Amino acid sequence: MVHVKFFAGLAEQVGFRETTLEAGEALDVAGVWQRVVGSERPSRLRCARNLEHCDFGEPVRDGDEIAFFPPVTGG
Amino acid sequence: MRVRLSEGTFDPWQELAGFRSRHGLDRGKAGAASVFVGTMRDFNDGQGVERMFLEHYPGMTERSLEAIVESTLRDCGALEAFVIHRVGDIAPGEDIVLVAAFATHRAEAFTACRAIMEALKRDAPFWKRESTPAGDRWVSGNTPGSLDA
Numbered sequence: 001m002v003h004v005k006f007f008a009g010l011a012e013q014v015g016f017r018e019t020t021l022e023a024g025e026a027l028d029v030a031g032v033w034q035r036v037v038g039s040e041r042p043s044r045l046r047c048a049r050n051l052e053h054c055d056f057g058e059p060v061r062d063g064d065e066i067a068f069f070p071p072v073t074g075g
Numbered sequence: 076m077r078v079r080l081s082e083g084t085f086d087p088w089q090e091l092a093g094f095r096s097r098h099g100l101d102r103g104k105a106g107a108a109s110v111f112v113g114t115m116r117d118f119n120d121g122q123g124v125e126r127m128f129l130e131h132y133p134g135m136t137e138r139s140l141e142a143i144v145e146s147t148l149r150d151c152g153a154l155e156a157f158v159i160h161r162v163g164d165i166a167p168g169e170d171i172v173l174v175a176a177f178a179t180h181r182a183e184a185f186t187a188c189r190a191i192m193e194a195l196k197r198d199a200p201f202w203k204r205e206s207t208p209a210g211d212r213w214v215s216g217n218t219p220g221s222l223d224a
Contacts, residue, residue, distance in 0.1 A: 005132075007130060007132055007200070007202060008130050008202035008204070008213055009202070009204075009213035048132075048135060048200075051132075051134050051135040051138050051139075052135075052138075053198065067132060067135070067200075069132070069200060069202070070202065070213070070215070071215070071216055071217075072196075072197070072198065072199060072200050072201055072202065072217075073201065073202050073203045073213075073214040073215070073216065073217055074129070074131075074160065074172070074195060074196065074199050074200075074201025074202075074203070075113050075160075075171065075172050075192060075195050075196045075199075075201070075217065
């Protein structure tokens with residue numbers, strides 16, 4: 001099982017904050033977005049795997065936590 | 076502890092004095108401290124802002140800040156650093172972030188403080204939602220912070 005999280009305005013756009021999916025073979029972060037959201041990725045979308053920033057080509061394994069979010073605006 | 080998220084208001088100057096004392100930075104080892112305090116404004120992008128909500132990613136935010144502090148201390152040759160960042164509901168005039176860097180000399184202290192702040196702005200997972208008279212809005216990006224931007 002892969003845990004998927006969405007934050008801030010992105011969570012409002014996709015309509016949910018968390019979901020799960022079965023990890024298939026050769027799944028990457030871009031594939032998670034495709035399977036969970038389906039639409040084209042926003043141009044400034046960022047992502048993380050297991051609490052670390054990552055690229056969309058990052059491989060995803062069973063038990064991973066994948067997060068999608070807009071550019072950060074702290075400080 | 077070098078990093079703390081705070082759901083309530085904090086006094087940066089009292090926190091700073093406590094950190095200096097706890098880490099022995101007031102006993103002659105550190106010749107310089109550089110401090111940045113970020114405070115919530117009551118305006119942004121030409122509109123009044125009444126409240127703000129700071130969302131974060133529990134677990135990743137703390138880890139990100141700790142990694143930023145650790146790598147900056149190593150890269151800049153500073154002695155210690157301290158970060159406090161608010162989360163949740165914030166009112167205008169309340170402090171949002173404290174970054175303090177301690178070093179033997181001022182150059183390392185200035186550089187480390189700025190480097191931590193800029194890395195936090197770039198990488199730490201926080202998102203601001205402002206409440207304005209026209210409704211709520213997510214802040215879409217940070218202002219440039221480097222001297223040559």
